[in-house]
Amino acid sequence: MGSVTEAIHVMVLPFPAQGHVTPLMELSHHLVERGFEVTFVNTELIHAQVMEALRPANNGGAGGIKGMEGIHMVSVPDGLAEGDDRRDLGKLVDGVRRCVPGYVEQLIRETEASGKANKFKWLVGDVTMAMCFEAATKLGVRVSGFWPASAACYGTMTKLVPMVIPAGSAKRHGSFELLPGMPKICPSQMPWSIDGAPEGQEVVYNLLSENVQATIRFADIIICNSFLDAEPAAFEHFPNILSIGPLFADGELRKPVGQFLSEDARSLQWLDAQPDRSVVYVAFGSLTIFDQRQFEELALGLELTGRPFLWVVRPDFTTGGLSKAWFDEFQGRVAGRGMIVLAHRAVACFVSHCGWNSTMEGVRNGVPFVCWPYFCDQHLDRSYICDIWRTGLEVSHGDNGIVTKEEVSSKVDQVIGDQGIAERARTLKDAARNCLSEKGGSSYENFNKFVDLLRE
Known part of the structure; x- marks a missing residue:
């Protein structure tokens, strides 16, 4: 002592x-x-x-x-x-x-x-x-x-x-x-x-x-x-x-939560300029890896939605081979309604790998999910979201294992437009907050x- x-x-x-x-x-x-x-x-x-x-x-x-x-x-x-x-x-x-x-x-x-x-x-x-x-x-x-x-x-x-x-x-x-x-x-x-x-x-x-x-x-x-x-x-x-x-x-x-990468403060300023519940938030955690084709299909699918989006992209998110020229062209096309940043929470829809932290974050904020599980417990979490809570939908992979841009755009539109999903997400949000009361x-x-x- x-x-x-x-x-x-x-x-x-x-x-x-x-x-x-x-x-x-x-x-x-x-x-x-x-x-x-x-x-x-x-x-x-x-x-x-x-x-x-x-x-x-x-x-x-x-x-x-x-x-x-x-x-x-x-x-x-x-x-x-x-x-x-x-x-x-x-x-x-x-x-x-x-x-x-x-x-x-x-x-x-x-x-x-x-x-x-x-x-x-x-x-x-x-x-x-x-x-x-x-x-x-x-x-x-x-x-x-x-x-x-x-x-x-x-x-x-x-x-x-x-x-x-x-x-x-x-x-x-x-x-x-x-x-x-x-x-x-x-x-x-x-x-x-x-x-x-x-x-x-x-x-x-x-x-x-x-x-x-x-x-x-x-x-x-x-x-x-x-x-x-x-x-x-x-x-x-x-x-x-x-x-x-x-x-x-x-x-x-307002405490730091041990992030591995610094937050990009510009995302807050950008979000402030967007209409309420209009932004598609996209994040796949710290371990998910996409090959070049899947990365491009996701990017094109987000563009296809016509909606503002906030996309968390780690430096190691995709395997080698992604063309800088392609990426620069894509950024140019979505300038003004899309940002690629390091971290933030969603407002309208969460395209997620369904890690449990992301799942709990979406739940306590009443945000519907587009589910894209990668491995480990994420498949169980997807089952909760899609089958039990019914607060989201899962993307479907094609015969070649790729989720197409059309599938990305379609699932985002379905989730954002489904009032039943929105209501169930709000109910689960209230339940989460009541448990913490x-x-x-x-x-x-x-x-x-x-x-x-x-x-x-």
Whole structure:
């Protein structure tokens, strides 16, 4: 105690991907608001990206980075060499699994030995990083598992992982309902399904299998970035998962949420000039990759809609071969009604890969979806959006696997013009906000239970 404050010190540990860093950063801000001290542990490359994106917010003074008060940003190696491709999930998972637990243990020991901060009392760890849970518990640090995706996805893993073979061997099509009321799932689109060689899928499958068992064994509680009204069946079937979402910190709290790329402030100015609910927002997360033809079809489809659009394009969004001349010509044709920027939220329609963070963002803003899932849990999320909530439509791929410009334009028009979809999206938005209400909201009350546990 002595010279350090009495705040309870919590280590927060995400998997090194945008969809995992963001909700845990949002959770960290909420913990700081409740008086906790947070050390946020990223892998070195992710740490560098987040800090670079935060640089415009750095006030240059002793207070550090504006909006990050109470959160200490630290890094550990990810086990890969400097030139390794970290978009290769199989390789990334293998490196993280081998390397990170030892560094987490070292960080816990060094923090306690230094006396410069309170020793860690809790590890709030991404379930995808549950290989670190044993190291924490053997040093007396209690563990909370954090699941950044849907409760249905976690339930699917706990039910199916122990008794099925990796998705790389599952070629059967069609879909099935795991439990009544749950979103349907296809055997070839399991949560561990990734692009690439079958051995990569097997690495991810093995990681999930190990992490499920480690979470069951070492975590005192499992919290989830979801809310009761979004997944009533999943929470009924898996009552050990505590819903505390949808988490957010970028809107009302105005806090940084750990983006890997700096936001383009011009998008806000451009949006201010557009009519209400007129803009098509397009974003595919941090891992989706399009080849040249699919990229061009998407671009031409957005042009074909005749609507203003806001498109998030990562530097590595498309594989090599996209012509700069073609791209410059396209930008010239859509000048004045289309922008290609780094980050923003939608106003009228969300063309999305259906990552859970994007799904929750769209839900809490009442925005309909055009669904374009890529891999992993995104297919389950699409099932929620299209089949259960009925707040969006999915694009159809042609026989050659390409979604055509006509299909893009058609689905955007259908979604924006469907009043039933709009009404259901508004209803789900109200449900999300009610769950967060201080007046009996289920997520608000669950978060209070979580905070009380951390304070024990």
